[in-house]
Amino acid sequence: MSEIAKGFWEAWGLILSLDPDLYEIIFLSLQVTVTAVIIASAIGLPLGAWLAVNRFKFRRYVIAVLNALMGLPPVVVGLFVYMMLSRAGPLGGFGLLFSPSAMIIAQVIIVTPLIASISHQTLRDLWAEYHDLLISFNATRSQRIRALLWDGRRALLTAMLAGFGRAIGEVGAIMIVGGNIDHATRVLTTAIALETGKGNFAFAMGLGMVLITLAVLVNLLIHTLSKTEQASTW
Amino acid sequence: MVILPLTLKEATAHARGKKLLGPVSLKLDGAGITMVIGPNGAGKTTLLRLMHGLQRRSGGVVEWAVPERAARQKQSYVFQSPIMMRRRVLDSIAYPLRLRGISKAKAHAKAQQVAARFGLAELLDSWAPRLSGGEKQKLALARALITDPEILFLDEPCANLDGRATREIEEILRMAQAAGTKIVMSTHNMGQALRLADDILFLLGGKIHEQSAAEPFFQNPKTKEATAFINGDIVE
Amino acid sequence: MNRTLATLFATLMFASTASAETLRMAVTTSFYNSGLSEILLPEIKADLDLDVELIVVGTGQALRLGEAGDVDAILVHARAAEEAFLAAGFGTARREIMYNDFVFIGPANDPAQIAGAANAVEAMQRIAQIEAPFVSRGDDSGTNKKELALWNAAGAAPDGNWYRAAGAGMGATLNVASGMNAYVFADRASWLNFGNKGDLTLLYAGDPSLFNQYAYIPVNPARWPHVRIDLADALENWLTSKKAEGLINGYTINGEHLFTFNAQTAE
16 A cells, blocks of 8 residues: 555656656657547548448448457557568568557557447437438438538547547557657556566556546546537537 | 429338338429328328438339439428437528538528528527427428428428417418429328318328319318318228 | 777767667666666767667567567577577677676575575575475576576476466566565566565575676678668677776666676777
């Protein structure tokens, strides 16, 4: 218990003293995860909308595959990306291994199915509402998708936040493809793993508190947004 | 481009193996208000949806003077429960114009004019899903008429509205018809049918039981079911 | 000595005309946990304008990274594996830099009585005899290989419930040993720097067979043309220089001396 208390004080000490190493780690964590979520959303949101709106022969299977991909163990994704990006692997020529880009790639792969699946589910409900109206308006397929994406924007934001929550706490994949290199690819989660392995529990807890705060903030946001979804004016 | 007349020849509609409607044959032409009446379950909604293309035909022919997709550009439909998009009233009314590539400024300008005519001027900035039932239906009508359709379908539009709202809607419909829009409308309210109809389509059991101009229908119904229905008896 | 200075100077000249270069080096967790890199890296940056990115893994993975060309150089401590690495053509040459030693850590009450053992092998035998709980790194690292070699020499097969392979780096393995109050085979530097000792204490050390030699191997550019052999060579020169000698020999934890510099300064 004293270890936890020590960690608590150490955390505040680091945060308030504007410890440069800590803030470098926090900044890199946000950089990697925010970039990954933006890319994953650019792919996942329209994909979810497209799946909600279109009826084609293999639709059920595609949706099942998407939901299954959500359950991909992140560390396995990390291993796969590692093998792809290694110099000895097919994409080695780009020299991306052990860089923040590799971490972003891994997180995009992990988070896109989640965002696509959530957006598909919420937009499917919205599509059920709008279906007759948009057909009556003679809207083209892309116009329908745009209407869903815009009118469903709160639910979609929730999907993005869920993706963020998943990515910011991920450690296995980015450890493998990033290498946890000091000042280069070390983020909150990998730093916690490292410090714990060194037996520096207090510092690890300090990092952990920062991470918990971030995750809690995100989840609170999701909660507030989804509760007031129907009644809200944006 | 003129899309009427609409011709149905032995058209049928099925859902999950069950027959909803048909075979039905009719020809709809340019003028007046055609009322579709009949007991619940007779197929009124199905017929309207079939004509507008929201219901797929399982057999027979449904034909406009031009191809279906082009024809739908000049049609509009108002649902029994108005479908509101999650937008402001002004954006909602302007939406059909925006879909047709009209600039935001022009679309909003026309939407404001239309809203004023329909008594919605005060509500332009309101959030559409929050409107009252009557206001929603007026918005739906404004939205339906802003594109100057050649034909307007309405599925029991006043079913959930009070007397005042009903009166306002009927007034709007008369004006639209006077301006040249063909109105095809279902109702289970005999009074409304009496007030508005130029032609009657009486449906029973998924088929057209009687079809004629309004006055002869009400004065001199040909079938006993029609007589019973006009009298207010339950007909199956 | 003059040659070293000359090379350093030349490298400095080159480096100052460009922005900082980056070299990727795979090092073992034992090396990293000692904290020595925190001292060396800033000096390397200052002298060579070189950013050394350390990828901290077990010896096994470090060698694999070198084989795959994902790093420019490796710093490991497993002689046999290093020789094999060179024989297969993955590295240019092996350069000894420094050594530290391995130690036996265990519960303060020392149930296997290894504190009084005559040598490392006997310490192992005593542990095996009473089947005292023992945690191994089990990760094919230099430390792990050394440990297994000792079990072999002791004629004791590390097998059974008392022997736990953690499959992890030195720090994590020490954590497990601390949690289980078990014996563990560690490098002195990692032990001194470890923050969660619990009831564990250093019980046996000093046998010359516990000698742990670190060697530096640049990855072979003939095998992987993208490798910055110029930077790797510059780093090698720096690591074997008088300055490095001073820093390495002078590095202490709580007053305890850790590494001994033993590089042959050249030709």
